[in-house]
Each structure stands twice: as structure tokens, then as C-alpha cells.
Amino acid sequence: MTFGHDATGLRSETVRRANLSAIVTELHLHGGLTRSELVARTGLTRGAIRGLIRELTAAELVAEQPSRQRGVPGRPSPVVLPRGDRAVVLALEIAVDSLAAAIVGLGGEVQRLVRTDRPRGHLEPDAIVDDLRRLARPLLAQVGADDLLIGAGMAVVGVVRSDDGLVHTAPNLGWTDVPLAGMVARALGVRAPVVVANEADLGGLAEHRRGAARGFDDVLYISGEVGVGGGIIAGGRPLAGASGYAGEVGHLPVNPAGTRCRCGSTGCWETEVGERAILARARANLRGGGRAMDRVLEDAAAGSPAAVDALRITGEWLGIGLAGLVNVLNPRLVVLGGLIGRIHPFVAGEVERAIATRTLSPARRDLRVVPAALGIDAPLLGAAEHAFEPLLADPATWVSPQDRALQLRSA
């Protein structure tokens, strides 16, 4: 069962929009392709590609360079490059114990990236937004007035409504109903749209576009920080749910006889595989945060029985939750990020075993479980991808009518 259509009428202008979108998306994802490669990938004719590239060049979204590729017969095809120097986004992140900002260009190149430590614990929204402003200001100053700031994307450790970027709850920050998108837009003074989404959702998006899940259409990304979050790619696109809250795997009930969760429920997955659960099993300092966790991992690597045992039990619970999710979502790839990615080497066996005994055999046959490739910056990069989305979906908005008129006159 793979289908579904949008029952909306198309106009011939729509075709151009869709084709521009196809080209810009290909270039953004692959970083640079020859015209003839674009012909092959999009299925369009050379003539059509030529016209579209000309428009994108006029809009300064792409640039052409003489071919690099040598050694093949035939006239060389010029390379079309996304202009990451002209079309950029601002990416922001509020993580558990850091804040980050980056300027990312079309094509995915990270121009600048800054990250600062943040004390754990609750902090007023205004204070954090102000910190972000200070972090982002020098980066924004670097963006020229002529450059195209497509938008700003933001990753937050919290439950975010997709419509308007309202942070509904963020237990790690002590936030409830914070209209973050609007606050950040005002603080930065940028006119470009600000989009906010959950950290794990964006981490999954980044791993899908540029990390371990590249090329896979059905992916489950699990991100462990203090809590546990998930990002789902289904059929090549992020699974948002009705209001953008999908992927909250941390509160999957796996152990009704278990311990109380901070969400009010009992036996949530997070209570078994979250940071606190691991520290408790390893009899480490529960308030030690990241440092204590580093210690546990070092001990486990050194063979300490307490640490190894703590991770082994955690791995079993990790596998139980994953098995359920695999049965429900049938992904081709599971990507483990954050803390869960770090413990992966120690728990791979337990996870494999749990999946082997608890999932339907066909669903597990082609399944692979791998650690994340992008590390700590995954959510930040995902925020950039999120911010680029309007441009990829409809570049025509940025291809000004003046450009087209000018170009037609000169032709």
C-alpha cells in the first residue's frame, strides 16, 4: 500500500515551479551536478533544464562552472553549483546543556558554527532567547545585505507545535506554552520566517539528508539526551502527525510495573533507557549529568562489571522499545543518536537479540541498526534543513519576476 494524491488542480505555471523545485532540491542534496546529470535525474529535456538553470543563475541561487570531469568523450557539461555563499539560513539550537547557532548555505555547507555550554536546569525563556541573540548576532552580521537569508530554523528539547512554533512543554527547561518562534524572530530582528521544531525530529531529518540515513526512505531516528526522543521519516518525508507532536517515543509504555516517569505516567521507555536510568543502574551520581555519564562509559570501556551490567540491562530495554517501534513503523534503518548512539557499541548485541525475538521476521529481515553519523550537531543541521524547506519547495518565490523580464528582454 503505497499511494496517495493531492487532489488539487495544476496549472502550467505549477509545472515550472515543480521543476525549479526539483532542480534546487537535487542541487541542495548533492552539492553540485552537471547539467546533463540534472537531465538524467529529473527526466526533463536539455532545453528545459537550460531555461530553468538560466533563471536560477539570474536569481543568484546557482552558478555554473566549467566542467571538472575529464576523460570522457563528448562535449563537457558545465557543473551547476548551489550558491551556498548567497543563499543561507540561520540555524539555532537549545539543547540540554548547550546553545548553538550556525550559518548554513544552500547545498548544506556550514559556513560558521558556534556552540556554548549552558548550565542545566530551568531558565526563563527571555534569558535563553537573549543568549541566543548574542550568539547569533556576529553570525548574522556576516550575512551581506544582498545575500538571501531564506529563514531561520530552530531545534528545541521540547514538544513543539508545528503550526506556529509554540513550545508546549520542555521539561528540561521548565517551560510551558512558550511562543518561541515569535520571540526569537523579534529578538533577532530578522524578517525571514523562523521555524521551530523538536530536536529529535530535526536530528532525524539531518541524518536522513546528510548523515547515516542518506538514501533511506523509511527511517527511525532515536535520540537520547536526558530524555528520549524520536524522529520518523516515512516514505521519504518526516512524519509530523496531526500537530507536529509525532515521534515522542520517550513515553512509549514498556513497563507498566516500572518506575514513575516525570510525565506522570509509569514505565515509560525513557524511565528505562534515559540518562537517569543508566546512571542509577551504574550507581553513579544522579546529579552528575553529562560528566557522570562520561564516567560510566569510560568505566564500561575499561570493563568495569557495574558499568557493563548497567549498559547491558539498558540495552535490553532499548531493544524492547525498538522492537515495538519497528513493528509499528517498519523502517529500513534505525539510527541511534545522542546518548543512545554513544552506548550503542556496548548494547548492540542486546538490541539485536531483542529485535530478533520481538519483531515480525519480515520486518526485521532488511533492517539495520546503526549509530548516527552527524554527532552532536545533528539537530542544528536539521534546523537548517527545516529552514531551507520553503526554498526547496518553491524556488519561484525567490526567482523575482524582474529577473525573468530582464532575461527575456535580453534574449
Added chain:
Amino acid sequence: MTFGHDATGLRSETVRRANLSAIVTELHLHGGLTRSELVARTGLTRGAIRGLIRELTAAELVAEQPSRQRGVPGRPSPVVLPRGDRAVVLALEIAVDSLAAAIVGLGGEVQRLVRTDRPRGHLEPDAIVDDLRRLARPLLAQVGADDLLIGAGMAVVGVVRSDDGLVHTAPNLGWTDVPLAGMVARALGVRAPVVVANEADLGGLAEHRRGAARGFDDVLYISGEVGVGGGIIAGGRPLAGASGYAGEVGHLPVNPAGTRCRCGSTGCWETEVGERAILARARANLRGGGRAMDRVLEDAAAGSPAAVDALRITGEWLGIGLAGLVNVLNPRLVVLGGLIGRIHPFVAGEVERAIATRTLSPARRDLRVVPAALGIDAPLLGAAEHAFEPLLADPATWVSPQDRALQLRSA
């Protein structure tokens, strides 16, 4: 996060295909619309609609009737009706204790439907396919040689690979790796394509298109028979997963301390809310099957403490599993079908309570849990919808070039 594009070039011909698809899909889902309603729904101009309708009329996929609607000023707009008498599909179903077949016309009208009891227990694929052939033969005989048999769709209680209709496992039938689509195609001797999918997936599709979930884009359908299955609609389209195995919610681990499941795992959701679990709690005859279950429901309705208690406990487990799925998928609507739908009146309170304590508040705010509307025929109707899919996606295949040429000559 709501986006995603298909990075494929569009040709000008694609526009016509897409617009034909939009019209046929609208008509199939709504059963009959005036031209002006089609203009409003598709966003196309009157002229464009006229040309497309003319083509579809020539292909005998639709027909126009003088307007029925009276009492409004202005020229009356003719009603365009899907020709359910000419374009039809064959729907088949292998349920736990019945077989069914139906002829369904474009627009969703059920022309004929037959269902026969089937003894529970294992039965050879060949035997069942033969029974289906006998069931379907008189129905197919009714389809005229000039009529368009778009395809055949089939619902099976089992895990089905979407690519080729291979039934990977069907515990209720004792099947493993049965190439059902091909077997049925040969047995029926039809040239139209045969598509096979899981019963719960198709039940969910049917409820989405024509039942309780009409108009909702994010839906979780839960179907209880002997086991428990699920069908997921995400963003308006069925969630298939990598190979079509998504939605196997029956084996979600909810109670690691629970009883052994026939899948080999322990504490699967199915072991707590499946038919067997209910019968066991009500101390009813475990081998009594459907009859015994009817008895339990009657007793509960009459107020028997044992039955009421059995259902109450079942309701708690039902709520626990649902809460997890709601957190992961963030649906707007949960539809309970089959056995789960029948016990819904008795367990609504427990389910609401479990969801209230175990899901994130924003995800539950706009959530509704309702019983299914289509009853026992939901999977069969879903199979019909599945079979219609190629026609809805690209009606141009059925609009022959001759028709177009002929019509242009006459114009």
C-alpha cells in the same frame, strides 16, 4: 515539520494527468459533483474542467446529468457522476472466520457482496483460493465485456509484502510465504492486476475514505479479531513502511512481565487485548471463538460482574497501548474496529483515563477515540479502494488516445 517533495521533473503532459486524477479522485470520494463544484474544489477554470470532463465522458468513466439542485439563482450546473456501472473492481477478503467477495463501482457503490462462513483453523492456500474463486465467479460473470475491470483488491489476515502481494505469515491460517496475489490472479483468470494487503491496513483505508475517519488526515485504526492489527493514515495517506509491514501493533511490547505470545515474544499488546485474553479473563471457553465472545459481550451488557471486570481490565491494557501509539504517531482520530470496536462501549472510560495519564497533553487535546463505522465489511471495502488506486492516480491510462483524437476531430 510538514513537508517533503518528490524531486522529479514534470512535463506538460503531467499536468493533464494530474488534473484528470484530481477530478476522478474527487468524484470517487464524493460520489457526484456539479461541474461548478469541481471548479471550486480543484481550482481549475471552467474551461479546463469542461475539456477534462469531456474526455472522461468519452472514456465512459463519468456521465453528466441535468442538475438536480433547484432553488438557487443562476444557470444550473450539470451533475457529473462517476460511472460505477462501467468502471468496477473486484474486492476479496480472507477473514478469520469468513470469506467475502464484492463488486464495487467507481464512486464506492457496492454492486454485489457475498460473504460465507469459514471454519477457523488452518487450511491450505489452494483450498481457500478455490473457495474464493467459486465465490467470485458469479460476481465476475456480471461484469460485462465492455465494462472496465480496473483491478482486484484483496484483504488478508496476515503480514503482506506490498511489492508483490506475498503473504509472509498468516498465523490464523497457518500460512508462510504464500504468493497469494499471483495464485488468485491465475485462479480467477482476470488480466486486471491483483493487489493484496493486510486486513487492518485496508480497514483503516476504508474508514478513512468512507467511514468514521472521513476528512481526517492523521488516523490510527485498530482492528481486533483473534489478533490485533493496525492501519495508519499519516498526512492523508496510508503509512506503509519500508515493505508494507507497518501497522503491526499487535506485537507492541506492553507488558514484559506478561504472558507468552504466539509470535514467540512476551507481553505483546495482543496477549492483553486479543480475543483470547478477553475470554480468559471472563473465564469463558477459550475454544469457543466468536460465539464465546458474543456471550461475554451479552453478559457484560446484562451486568455480569465477571464479564464487566474482564472488559474493564482489557480496557486498561487497550488504553496503555493506545497511549504509546498516540505519543508516537500523534493522530487526530483513533478508530476502533472489529472486536475492539465492539467492546468500546464497555471500555471507553478506561481508555480515556489511560490516554489522559499516559500521553503528552498537547497530543491528546484534539484527539478523539471513536468506534468504526463500516463494521465487518471495512477490510473488503478497503480492498476495493486499494484496487481503484491506479485509476485514481492516473486516469489517463484508461482514457484512450483514440477517444481524444476522435473528440478533437468532431470539434
Added chain:
DNA sequence: CGGGTTTGTGTTCCTTTTGACCAAATGCTG
């Protein structure tokens, strides 16, 4: 019966892609 309103019909125009032909740029071969 005439005005107001809505919608079908036909014509012309616009947009966008296609396809065919030629020119250009490269590798390969003798």
C-alpha cells in the same frame, strides 16, 4: 416579463516543455 446571477461555450492568448537541427568541445585512433 425583465433584471440579476450563475454557469456553460468558444476564442484567443500565454506559459512551458518538447523535438529537431546544428554547433561546440572533448576523447580516441591511426
Added chain:
DNA sequence: CAGCATTTGGTCAAAAGGAACACAAACCCG
């Protein structure tokens, strides 16, 4: 180094399809 094969870009006419406009038809209402 000349010539050929190959691949690709450039140009222009043609085709396809929808949009826009003007007009006619069919209905309601007073």
C-alpha cells in the same frame, strides 16, 4: 595532428494545456 565518434549546449518552431475574456444560456425573483 587530422579525422571521427560522442556527448552536450544553443536556437527556434511546434505542441500541449490552461487562463482570461466575452458571450450566451438557464435559472430565480419581484
